[in-house]
Amino acid sequence: MIQVKQLSKSFADLEVLKNIDLEVEKSEVVVLIGGSGSGKSTLLRCLNFLEIANSGEILLNGKSIDDKTNLNKVREKVGMVFQHFNLFPHKTVLENVMEAPIYVKGVDKQKAKQQALNLLEKVGLKEHVHYYPDHLSGGQKQRVAIARSLAMEPDVMLFDEPTSALDPELVGEVLQVMKNLAEEGMTMIVVTHEMGFAREMADRVIMLADGVIIEEGHPDEFFTNPKHDRTQRFLKQIL
Amino acid sequence: MEFFTNILSIFQEHGTAFLEATWLTVSITAVSLLIATLIGVVVAGLKLSSIKLLNLIADLYIGIIRGTPLIVQIMFLYYGIANFIMLDSFTAGAIALGVHSGAYIAEIFRGAIQSIDKGQLEAARSLGMPTTLAMRRIVFPQAFKRAIPSLGNQFIIGLKDSSLVAYISVTELFNTALSAQGENYMPFETYFVVGIYYLILVLIFTQIMNRVERKFDVNRPKKVKVA
Ligand SMILES: Nc1ncnc2c1ncn2[C@@H]1O[C@H](COP(=O)(O)OP(=O)(O)O)[C@@H](O)[C@H]1O
Ligand SMILES: [Mg+2]
Numbered sequence: 001m002i003q004v005k006q007l008s009k010s011f012a013d014l015e016v017l018k019n020i021d022l023e024v025e026k027s028e029v030v031v032l033i034g035g036s037g038s039g040k041s042t043l044l045r046c047l048n049f050l051e052i053a054n055s056g057e058i059l060l061n062g063k064s065i066d067d068k069t070n071l072n073k074v075r076e077k078v079g080m081v082f083q084h085f086n087l088f089p090h091k092t093v094l095e096n097v098m099e100a101p102i103y104v105k106g107v108d109k110q111k112a113k114q115q116a117l118n119l120l121e122k123v124g125l126k127e128h129v130h131y132y133p134d135h136l137s138g139g140q141k142q143r144v145a146i147a148r149s150l151a152m153e154p155d156v157m158l159f160d161e162p163t164s165a166l167d168p169e170l171v172g173e174v175l176q177v178m179k180n181l182a183e184e185g186m187t188m189i190v191v192t193h194e195m196g197f198a199r200e201m202a203d204r205v206i207m208l209a210d211g212v213i214i215e216e217g218h219p220d221e222f223f224t225n226p227k228h229d230r231t232q233r234f235l236k237q238i239l
Numbered sequence: 240m241e242f243f244t245n246i247l248s249i250f251q252e253h254g255t256a257f258l259e260a261t262w263l264t265v266s267i268t269a270v271s272l273l274i275a276t277l278i279g280v281v282v283a284g285l286k287l288s289s290i291k292l293l294n295l296i297a298d299l300y301i302g303i304i305r306g307t308p309l310i311v312q313i314m315f316l317y318y319g320i321a322n323f324i325m326l327d328s329f330t331a332g333a334i335a336l337g338v339h340s341g342a343y344i345a346e347i348f349r350g351a352i353q354s355i356d357k358g359q360l361e362a363a364r365s366l367g368m369p370t371t372l373a374m375r376r377i378v379f380p381q382a383f384k385r386a387i388p389s390l391g392n393q394f395i396i397g398l399k400d401s402s403l404v405a406y407i408s409v410t411e412l413f414n415t416a417l418s419a420q421g422e423n424y425m426p427f428e429t430y431f432v433v434g435i436y437y438l439i440l441v442l443i444f445t446q447i448m449n450r451v452e453r454k455f456d457v458n459r460p461k462k463v464k465v466a
Contacts (some may be wrong), residue, residue, distance in 0.1 A: 048359055048365055050364065050365060072367050072368070072369050073365060073367065075365055075366065075367045076366070077367075078365075079360075079365070079366075080365040082358060082361070082362060084358055086358040086359060086361065086362035087289060087362075088354070088359065088362070088363075088377055088381075088456055090380050090381050090384065099366070099376065099377075100363075100366035100367060100368060103368065103372060103376060104368055104372070105367075106368045111396075115375070132457045134457075145362075148366070149365075149366070152367060153368055208411030229270065
């Protein structure tokens, strides 16, 4: 589904990602962990081209993405959920979800509305479709953001610390939506510190440190028997 | 008591002139603010552009306009360039006022656009929106809403500044007051009356802007539409 080959990214003199190799299969759930500043967000942002890597190659469904590729088309297929939701505050919940299908894909309004209603029901927000984002809790906002991404029918969903900005009691409802999504077979790359989610849902856990993948493995193995001492230290810190 | 009889006589003598003058003040203000808003949009775009030359052009324009008095700009456009282009006084006045306010409005728009969290643009682009569409659908509406209070303020300044075109013989309110007090020798009452005219115009305009502001405030509970 996604192949990353020798990806590097720098900001001025700061090398943030160093020769990243990564392959994600269809329906795979990959959890990405690592300390603050290790490059997790940058890696996700490179995958949907909000940042352009300095070197290396990204293939999506076997197709290499180069200068000639229309990046807007690529982003349609790579959904992204942000730590701070980034809902459109001047639009209702329903309008947030309908916006991109109508204005990017040209989907008929009535059809877009039906699809949006279905998605909002799926994330448990059927009662809130006419609310504005400011009137929702953090957990509700993040569920709308997930529905908004899903409305573009992406091939893969990227989550950048989707529950880090939430009050503890609201984390569960967002994780539940993500679990349902994983169970439906969505391909997901998730940056999170929720190790319960990683243990239960991840097919693979990847540890990033200073822009390098230092360890990866199945969660059973990864959590009980981490090999790298930086992974051991990191896990001790957050568990 | 004399004050009131004087006021009454001003209305009797110059009532029609003030009424016509009010219309001129309102129309030259409206035309100039339309010009100013268009200039503001374009120049804000130039300032936010990533092309250095365009930034420079915008800075030059804003620098010159803010660095020179409005009355000089008005006189320049009417008398100063008369040897090359003869503009009638209304046109010269409207353009001068518009070009003047345009510089301030450009800064208001630029500030409002820059104040929108960049996560908004990113979220829109992550959904596959091209940047121009994302700006138009997501960033600009929010920026415009945020700009409304400052914009209203600038519009009121523009309305009052229109009094300066009196000096290029546009017979708007202030010009009418100048000629009236030249005839009646009642400067106190005449300037008092013209002040009231401006005050009323500003109050009406403030009401309109408050409505506009409320209309854009999505967080105010609206009447539920029954489909
Ligand atoms: N746009 C940017 N410009 C400059 N430096 C950046 C930018 N984005 C991220 N960085 C830097 O890159 C490093 C990795 O950041 P990030 O990918 O956000 O880390 P993480 O998500 O793992 O905490 C940090 O040192 C950060 O300061
Ligand atoms: Mg991050």
